[in-house]
Amino acid sequence: MTRSGRWRTGWPSCSRHGDTSGTGARSVIVRPTTPVRTVAVVIGFAYTAVLAVMGIRLDSLARIVVGVFPILATAGLVVWDLWLWKAPLLKLLTHRPRIDGLWKVTLTPAAGSHIPVGGNWGPIPAYVVISQSYWSLHVRQMTAESASSSKAFFWDHTAGADAETLSFLYQNGARPEHAKRSPRHLGTCSFDIARREPTEIEGRYFTDRYTQGGMELRLVDRSKGHASYQDADTYVGNMQSDQLTS
Incomplete structure (x- = not known):
C-alpha cells in the first residue's frame, strides 16, 4: 500500500486507457x-x-x-x-497546504535532457488536476501529447516552513500517435510550496528517460472534472471569455 492510500497489484503497466503500445503485464491500481x-x-x-x-x-x-x-x-x-482540515481556523493546526483544483502549467525541459528527435523542447503548456483530502492525493498532468498519473506520494516539512512540500512518483503515457517517439515512462516530481493556500507553485521533474526540467503552476480554480488537455484548455478559454464579457 502506498502512502497515498492506494493498493497496487501486479507489475508496472505498459497499457493504460486503452493504449496498447509497449509490452508487459497490465497494472491494476485500486484507490480504496x-x-x-x-x-x-x-x-x-x-x-x-x-x-x-x-x-x-x-x-x-x-x-x-x-x-x-x-x-x-x-x-x-x-x-x-x-473537510475540516481546510477550515479557516483549523488549517492553522497543520502545515498541509491545500492544492486541489485545476492548475495551468508551463514545463521547461533542461538543456541536458535526452529528448528524442522530433520531441518538444518547450516551453510546453500543460494542465494539472489535483484531487486531495488530508490523507490522500492524486495528481494528473495533461499535455497535448500525453498524460501522467501519480502512483505514490509523500509530504515533507522543513522546520520553520509555513507549508509542507510534495513529492510524487508518476507514470506517463503518450497518445497513440506519439507513442513510438515517446514510450511509456516513469518519473518523479516535487512541488515547492510556500503557503498553505498557494496560487502559484514551482516544481521540478525527473524521468527514467534521462529528461528533467522545471514547472510553473498557476491555480485556475478548484474544479477537477477535466478528462484531457483539450477539455481543460476549452474550459479555461470559456472562463476567460466570460470574464471579458462580464
Missing part, C-alpha cells in the same frame, strides 16, 4: 479511499447497534460515552479528512 471511509463509518454504527441489540443499557454518562464514542470518533476522522 472512499471504501475505507465507508467501512470505518459502518463499523462505528455497527458497534453502537450491537450494544442496543444485546440490551446493554447506557444508563450513565460514562456508558453513553463508551457506547457512542467509536462512531463519533470514526465520523470525526472522516469529516476531518474531507
Whole structure:
C-alpha cells in the first residue's frame, strides 16, 4: 500500500486507457479511499447497534460515552479528512497546504535532457488536476501529447516552513500517435510550496528517460472534472471569455 492510500497489484503497466503500445503485464491500481471511509463509518454504527441489540443499557454518562464514542470518533476522522482540515481556523493546526483544483502549467525541459528527435523542447503548456483530502492525493498532468498519473506520494516539512512540500512518483503515457517517439515512462516530481493556500507553485521533474526540467503552476480554480488537455484548455478559454464579457 502506498502512502497515498492506494493498493497496487501486479507489475508496472505498459497499457493504460486503452493504449496498447509497449509490452508487459497490465497494472491494476485500486484507490480504496472512499471504501475505507465507508467501512470505518459502518463499523462505528455497527458497534453502537450491537450494544442496543444485546440490551446493554447506557444508563450513565460514562456508558453513553463508551457506547457512542467509536462512531463519533470514526465520523470525526472522516469529516476531518474531507473537510475540516481546510477550515479557516483549523488549517492553522497543520502545515498541509491545500492544492486541489485545476492548475495551468508551463514545463521547461533542461538543456541536458535526452529528448528524442522530433520531441518538444518547450516551453510546453500543460494542465494539472489535483484531487486531495488530508490523507490522500492524486495528481494528473495533461499535455497535448500525453498524460501522467501519480502512483505514490509523500509530504515533507522543513522546520520553520509555513507549508509542507510534495513529492510524487508518476507514470506517463503518450497518445497513440506519439507513442513510438515517446514510450511509456516513469518519473518523479516535487512541488515547492510556500503557503498553505498557494496560487502559484514551482516544481521540478525527473524521468527514467534521462529528461528533467522545471514547472510553473498557476491555480485556475478548484474544479477537477477535466478528462484531457483539450477539455481543460476549452474550459479555461470559456472562463476567460466570460470574464471579458462580464
